[in-house]
Amino acid sequence: MAGDRDVLTAIRQRRAVRHFEDAPVTRDQMLDVIRAARWAPAAGNKRVQRYVAVLDPTTIRLIRTVTPGMAGHPKGLIVVCLDWERVAALGYGGSRSIFYVDIGTATENMLLAAQAIGLGAGPVTSFSKEAVSVLLRLPSRLTPELMVILGHPVPRRTEHQSRPRTPTRLGDLVIWEHFSSDRANDHGY
Amino acid sequence: MDDTLVLSEAEVFDVVAFLVTAASLLPEEPVDYGPARLLTAAQRLCAAAASRSELSRDFLRHLAEEIVPRLNSRNSDPAGFRAFMDESCRAIAREAARRLGREV
Numbered sequence: 652m653a654g655d656r657d658v659l660t661a662i663r664q665r666r667a668v669r670h671f672e673d674a675p676v677t678r679d680q681m682l683d684v685i686r687a688a689r690w691a692p693a694a695g696n697k698r699v700q701r702y703v704a705v706l707d708p709t710t711i712r713l714i715r716t717v718t719p720g721m722a723g724h725p726k727g728l729i730v731v732c733l734d735w736e737r738v739a740a741l742g743y744g745g746s747r748s749i750f751y752v753d754i755g756t757a758t759e760n761m762l763l764a765a766q767a768i769g770l771g772a773g774p775v776t777s778f779s780k781e782a783v784s785v786l787l788r789l790p791s792r793l794t795p796e797l798m799v800i801l802g803h804p805v806p807r808r809t810e811h812q813s814r815p816r817t818p819t820r821l822g823d824l825v826i827w828e829h830f831s832s833d834r835a836n837d838h839g840y
Numbered sequence: 841m842d843d844t845l846v847l848s849e850a851e852v853f854d855v856v857a858f859l860v861t862a863a864s865l866l867p868e869e870p871v872d873y874g875p876a877r878l879l880t881a882a883q884r885l886c887a888a889a890a891s892r893s894e895l896s897r898d899f900l901r902h903l904a905e906e907i908v909p910r911l912n913s914r915n916s917d918p919a920g921f922r923a924f925m926d927e928s929c930r931a932i933a934r935e936a937a938r939r940l941g942r943e944v
Contacts, residue, residue, distance in 0.1 A: 716854055719862035719877055777869065779861040 668771025671802025676727035687764030720777025725800035771804030846889035
């Protein structure tokens, strides 16, 4: 299978966007982003996530009110929920951390898809689940776990929220073959 | 003049909602989120109140403008962030005294 360097470029260029211009996000754009989540790898292909797509400005404003982690004013929201009835129906017991891994893979796909169609997006987890559940009228079987905020990004030179890149080296992250405390894994990259 | 109303119903409600929801989240969040959330709330109050303030308009506007970039650089420049918070506290003391006509 031929490689696709464009994917690597897209991954490197993606940034969490927090501030947005006034231009609206369309329903089709939201569906493009959610479609990408659908193609994300998921444990056992069970798909226990549900996505609440929000474009109504009043609802977005209300959700922003109970979301300390939302700095800017997005024009669309995708709230990723877990469907616990579906989890139970599938017979999952014990650790359910796998479903949070699935939320992560779906979220990364959505962030990359948003970038691909010219939108900016960012993940937000600092919100009151209880309050968001009320505002979205979620049944008890659904819990909101993460939201992706969407909009047309403010150009980076004027986006006052842009942060310096984290100075983490690849060598700080990678352990080759096995752990060693003598820094034998420090290859200088 | 000291009892001039400078916030709207909506502005107060938004900040209260922000503070209460932040408080509910902070026990499970990184410790540096605490100062960040409080400063964000302060920034929102300053930004909302500055235009209607009679005693501290410039002070509030300046603080609101200062907080945002400092919050964004708190991880890359923790010493600068610490220094900013210390200087902000000193500035608040000077402003509080000035509002009461006291030299400090």
